Amino acid sequence: xxxxxxxxxxxxxxxxxxxxxxxxxxxxxxxxxxxxxxxxxxxxxxxxxxxxxxxxxxxxxxxxxxxxxxxxxxxxxxxxxxxxxxxxxxxxxxxxxxxxxxxxxxxxxxxxxxxxxxxxxxxxxxxxxxxxxxxxxxxxxxxxxxxxxxxxxxxxxxxxxxxxxxxxxxxxxxxxxxxxxxxxxxxxxxxxxxxxxxxxxxxxxxxxxxxxxxxxxxxxxxxxxxxxxxxxxxxxxxxxxxxxxxxxxxxxxxxxxxxxxxxxxxxxxxxxxxxxxxxxxxxxxxxxxxxxxxxxxxxxxxxxxxxxxxxxxxxxxxxxxxxxxxxxxxxxxxxxxxxxxxxxxxxxxxxxxxxxxxxxxxxxxxxxxxxxxxxxxxxxxxxxxxxxxxxxxxxxxxxxxxxxxxxxxxxxxxxxxxxxxxxxxxxxxxxxxxxxxxxxxxxxxxxxxxxxxxxxxxxxxxxxxxxxxxxxxxxxxxxxxxxxxxxxxxxxxxxxxxxxxxxxxxxxxxxxxxxxxxxxxxxxxxxxxxxxxxxxxxxxxxxxxxxxxxxxxxxxxxxxxxxxxxxxxxxxxxxxxxxxxxxxxxxxxxxxxxxxxxxxxxxxxxxxxxxxxxxxxxxxxxxxxxxxxxxxxxxxxx
Numbered sequence: 001x002x003x004x005x006x007x008x009x010x011x012x013x014x015x016x017x018x019x020x021x022x023x024x025x026x027x028x029x030x031x032x033x034x035x036x037x038x039x040x041x042x043x044x045x046x047x048x049x050x051x052x053x054x055x056x057x058x059x060x061x062x063x064x065x066x067x068x069x070x071x072x073x074x075x076x077x078x079x080x081x082x083x084x085x086x087x088x089x090x091x092x093x094x095x096x097x098x099x100x101x102x103x104x105x106x107x108x109x110x111x112x113x114x115x116x117x118x119x120x121x122x123x124x125x126x127x128x129x130x131x132x133x134x135x136x137x138x139x140x141x142x143x144x145x146x147x148x149x150x151x152x153x154x155x156x157x158x159x160x161x162x163x164x165x166x167x168x169x170x171x172x173x174x175x176x177x178x179x180x181x182x183x184x185x186x187x188x189x190x191x192x193x194x195x196x197x198x199x200x201x202x203x204x205x206x207x208x209x210x211x212x213x214x215x216x217x218x219x220x221x222x223x224x225x226x227x228x229x230x231x232x233x234x235x236x237x238x239x240x241x242x243x244x245x246x247x248x249x250x251x252x253x254x255x256x257x258x259x260x261x262x263x264x265x266x267x268x269x270x271x272x273x274x275x276x277x278x279x280x281x282x283x284x285x286x287x288x289x290x291x292x293x294x295x296x297x298x299x300x301x302x303x304x305x306x307x308x309x310x311x312x313x314x315x316x317x318x319x320x321x322x323x324x325x326x327x328x329x330x331x332x333x334x335x336x337x338x339x340x341x342x343x344x345x346x347x348x349x350x351x352x353x354x355x356x357x358x359x360x361x362x363x364x365x366x367x368x369x370x371x372x373x374x375x376x377x378x379x380x381x382x383x384x385x386x387x388x389x390x391x392x393x394x395x396x397x398x399x400x401x402x403x404x405x406x407x408x409x410x411x412x413x414x415x416x417x418x419x420x421x422x423x424x425x426x427x428x429x430x431x432x433x434x435x436x437x438x439x440x441x442x443x444x445x446x447x448x449x450x451x452x453x454x455x456x457x458x459x460x461x462x463x464x465x466x467x468x469x470x471x472x473x474x475x476x477x478x479x480x481x482x483x484x485x486x487x488x489x490x491x492x493x494x495x496x497x498x499x500x501x502x503x504x505x506x507x508x509x510x511x512x513x514x515x516x517x518x519x520x521x522x523x524x525x526x527x528x529x530x531x532x533x534x535x536x537x538x539x540x541x542x543x544x545x546x547x548x549x550x551x552x553x554x555x556x557x558x559x560x561x562x563x564x565x566x567x568x569x570x571x572x573x574x575x576x577x578x579x580x581x582x583x584x585x586x587x588x589x590x591x592x593x594x595x596x597x598x599x600x601x602x603x604x605x606x607x608x609x610x611x612x613x614x615x616x617x618x619x620x621x622x623x624x625x626x627x628x629x630x631x632x633x634x635x636x637x638x
Contacts, residue, residue, distance in 0.1 A: 087339025144271030334364020408497030426559030459557030
């Protein structure tokens with residue numbers, strides 16, 4: 001007798017603060033270790049994470065594709081935002097499922113037939129959705145498959161659906177605990193004893209170990225337990241031991257289904273993930289379903305989702321346009337892990353779940369609303385709006401739609417109405433401030449000293465820096481967060497974009513005026529829009545007769561459409577440094593910006609960001625009461 005063992009490794013850290021360390025400590029090392037062995041393995045990468053890897057580390061995608069083509073690897077698909085489908089609407093779930101399928105198909109050139117069920121919460125109402133999308137199998141916890149005897153679920157099950165079928169594979173929680181223990185401690189005896197016991201009791205049993213890849217490397221990095229190197233060695237030794245056992249066969253799930261006769265199974269009761277039941281009890285709920293029914297924060301977000309989905313449905317006449325699809329994808333992506341078990345994070349209406357604060361949902365919902373508003377008439381608009389509790393200005397005409405914030409006097413959203421696409425920023429992924437009050441503020445640079453890597457994410461247009469006599473000017477703000485195995489610490493420095501500028505809209509003159517007094521220095525920005533051009537006049541004055549050396553930096557970040565990231569995430573942006581003007585262009589769509597200053601910059605800097613490119617222009621001059629600084633810069637849509 002043999003055991004068919006299915007390893008299902010799941011990766012899911014698409015956040016600015018976790019992507020780099022998780023990639024270097026878990027994803028790449030685990031792929032490398034698995035590649036050393038002649039064993040078959042099943043993988044699931046959350047689609048947002050896949051897109052980030054494909055943008056920055058496409059070599060790992062190539063390795064996975066080679067394994068898929070050779071039959072060694074199998075890729076599962078899922079819900080795009082890893083939302084718990086039990087907790088989100090049928091309308092949202094449909095779009096989440098379709099989106100994820102498309103991404104896996106585009107990146108791996110294969111059709112996924114297996115479904116990773118986010119957070120293991122099951123309902124039979126999922127069946128029709130999965131069958132309609134040509135899924136052949138999913139995995140379900142043993143206690144849901146066999147509530148009276150979970151230990152007797154070590155086989156393939158088949159649910160007949162209108163002449164076709166959906167296979168259920170047993171998600172064995174006891175095996176998960178034993179496997180985890182073996183990997184973390186290097187003690188394999190209990191796991192081997194359990195496998196032998198199953199093999200002696202059941203003929204051709206199947207067992208599935210479905211776990212986060214982050215358990216190997218990243219969790220050690222963040223929890224300060226054993227070292228990552230120790231756990232890599234444990235994992236390698238365990239695979240070596242299991243591979244030597246002739247009665248254990250590593251299989252992909254498709255192989256498993258083909259080589260085992262399936263037992264028919266009927267309707268299943270709605271099922272809760274074991275770990276989430278335990279989690280919600282700490283917050284006073286009887287079980288997970290009680291939490292979904294009675295938690296005030298879930299009700300709050302359900303109401304918010306309902307409003308956004310109603311607005312998306314109102315604009316369905318535009319659903320064939322790229323801009324509508326961008327709004328839809330921004331909304332879907334910000335449902336990330338919604339419905340996951342609660343942890344006390346955030347405050348008031350932003351209290352949310354596990355590792356994903358509710359302000360992420362608020363951010364995505366508001367950005368979705370602004371993107372949809374760019375489809376509205378009238379075309380010309382210059383008015384105050386609110387982003388959360390903070391005023392912003394919508395400034396638009398027939399050619400472009402823009403949103404401006406008094407924080408740093410910056411443009412936080414620019415839409416090309418002719419090409420129907422977002423120019424900046426890419427609001428698609430998860431990079432949030434410390435509180436809702438900082439949603440429109442620039443996020444810090446994340447630096448990971450131990451792996452020699454960093455990540456920058458979340459830039460805007462016309463974001464300024466100012467040095468006077470080599471001293472940075474501005475509000476003291478968090479500009480960097482440094483991560484190490486011993487935790488993280490923030491670094492603060494003066495930051496002009498964090499300052500709140502006095503602001504006036506002048507409708508008769510079609511302008512926005514920003515100004516701020518910092519000591520003896522007055523900084524003024526005047527914004528006007530004509531056709532496809534944004535013109536900004538900078539004027540700096542000083543009350544001092546002393547000639548100060550001033551260095552003004554102006555940074556603009558351009559991103560590809562969220563839809564382009566969606567269908568592959570390949571780096572499609574190009575920066576051109578001309579003699580009198582500069583451009584950041586999208587090679588796929590031709591969208592982008594020309595940047596034309598009225599004076600020559602003294603230096604430039606090109607910065608790579610996730611899903612974006614930044615161009616900084618620096619202007620150096622002397623400033624005094626008798627020698628003000630004034631010049632223009634024009635941003636023109638390509």
